[in-house]
Amino acid sequence: xxxxxxxxxxxxxxxxxxxxxxxxxxIDSTLVAKVAQDVLGDRAVAVTAVSPSLFPADLEDARIxxxxxxxxxxxxxxHELDNPNYATNPVNRCYFCKSELHDRLRELAxxxxxxxxxxxVNADDLQDYRPGIAAAKERGVRSPLAExxxxxxxxxxxxxxxxxxxWNKPAQPCLSSRFPYGEEITLAKxxxxxxxEYYLRQQGWELCRVRSHGDTARIExxxxxxxxxxxxxxxxxxxxxxxxxxxxxxxLDLEGFRSGKLNAVIGRDR
Numbered sequence: 334x335x336x337x338x339x340x341x342x343x344x345x346x347x348x349x350x351x352x353x354x355x356x357x358x359x360i361d362s363t364l365v366a367k368v369a370q371d372v373l374g375d376r377a378v379a380v381t382a383v384s385p386s387l388f389p390a391d392l393e394d395a396r397i398x399x400x401x402x403x404x405x406x407x408x409x410x411x412h413e414l415d416n417p418n419y420a421t422n423p424v425n426r427c428y429f430c431k432s433e434l435h436d437r438l439r440e441l442a443x444x445x446x447x448x449x450x451x452x453x454v455n456a457d458d459l460q461d462y463r464p465g466i467a468a469a470k471e472r473g474v475r476s477p478l479a480e481x482x483x484x485x486x487x488x489x490x491x492x493x494x495x496x497x498x499x500w501n502k503p504a505q506p507c508l509s510s511r512f513p514y515g516e517e518i519t520l521a522k523x524x525x526x527x528x529x530e531y532y533l534r535q536q537g538w539e540l541c542r543v544r545s546h547g548d549t550a551r552i553e554x555x556x557x558x559x560x561x562x563x564x565x566x567x568x569x570x571x572x573x574x575x576x577x578x579x580x581x582x583x584x585l586d587l588e589g590f591r592s593g594k595l596n597a598v599i600g601r602d603r
Contacts, residue, residue: 339368339491341481346451347372353442354379355434355452355474356406358395360502361485362453363402364492365477369451370404379404380441382411382434385523386507390531398499409437414520424464424514430507431465435472450474457485503540504592511545525578526550532574536566542590548581556589 346352352369356362356379369377381395392408399406411433413419419429438450452469454476459466469476478488492500509518511526522545529543529550538558544551554562562585575583 336494338481338483338487339494342368342477342483342491343372345477345481349373349449351376351445351447352378352449352451353438353445353447354404355438355450355469356381356395356399357453358391358398359453359505360492360497360499361455361478361488363398363497363499364488364495365451365453366399366404367402367492367495367497368477370402375405377404378407378445378447380407380409380438382437383408384411385414385520386430386509386518388505388508388527388530390534391505394499394502407441409441411437414518414523419509420518422509422512422514422516422518426509426514426518427463427465428468430509431468432472435469435474438474439472452476454479455485455488456482506592511543513544513546516545516547521579525580528578529575529580532571536571538562540590544586545580548579550575550580550583551586552584553586553588553590559585559587559589 346365346369352373354362354366354369354377356366358381362379366377366379369379379395379399381392383392396406411430413430413433416429416433419426419433435450442448442450450473452474454463454466454469455478459479466476483491489500508523508527511530512518512522526543526545530541533541533543533552533554538554540555542553544553552562572583
């Protein structure tokens with residue numbers, strides 16, 4: 334099935350004259366960028382939005398991956414944090430983020446003469462709570478993975494078959510997703526939570542989250558790794574580091590890591 338869908342994906346993208354890809358560096362948009370480069374060549378360009386909500390290491394990953402694929406890679410700045418509708422962190426925060434992103438990408442596409450903007454939304458995303466999808470659709474963005482019916486699992490299978498070494502890369506939502514809805518998002522808070530997660534990654538915990546609840550940091554690692562985390566981590570050093578970043582309390586979530594956990598307050602997960 335994956336082979337058939339890859340062929341369909343190639344056919345879909347191949348019908349376009351040019352394509353600008355909203356490229357985060359995640360495996361979904363990386364697969365779209367890879368196929369676009371394969372079938373469109375220099376008529377495809379990947380564009381990454383840089384803002385305080387982007388984890389710095391993810392920007393470096395995006396650069397490395399784009400270079401390996403061979404696709405032209407451009408950066409733009411977005412300023413979603415300047416919008417109170419975003420910074421106050423409502424449940425539809427992502428709508429305002431994607432509105433800012435795709436307004437900027439549309440301006441770029443028009444300046445370059447590109448008719449199509451593609452994103453990495455997959456078929457599973459359409460079943461999830463993702464208000465940003467509406468913002469993209471309103472602006473005419475196409476989602477080739479979803480159009481072909483490629484699920485997240487199939488994204489990874491196809492990426493692996495194409496030899497992409499990042500096929501199993503963990504999802505890395507923007508840093509604003511670390512805050513409960515209704516808690517204001519600021520530059521300082523984004524930097525604090527980003528630095529905290531960077532510290533954990535440097536300690537070898539690749540799949541982790543630091544959820545920020547006011548002055549409390551709530552660490553999530555996979556449940557199967559909780560015992561190892563407690564026994565292998567210098568907890569005093571960790572607490573001291575997190576407190577140096579501005580957190581007062583440092584806790585470990587005994588339920589373990591679950592993507593989109595903060596969406597539980599609206600009765601849906603992502």
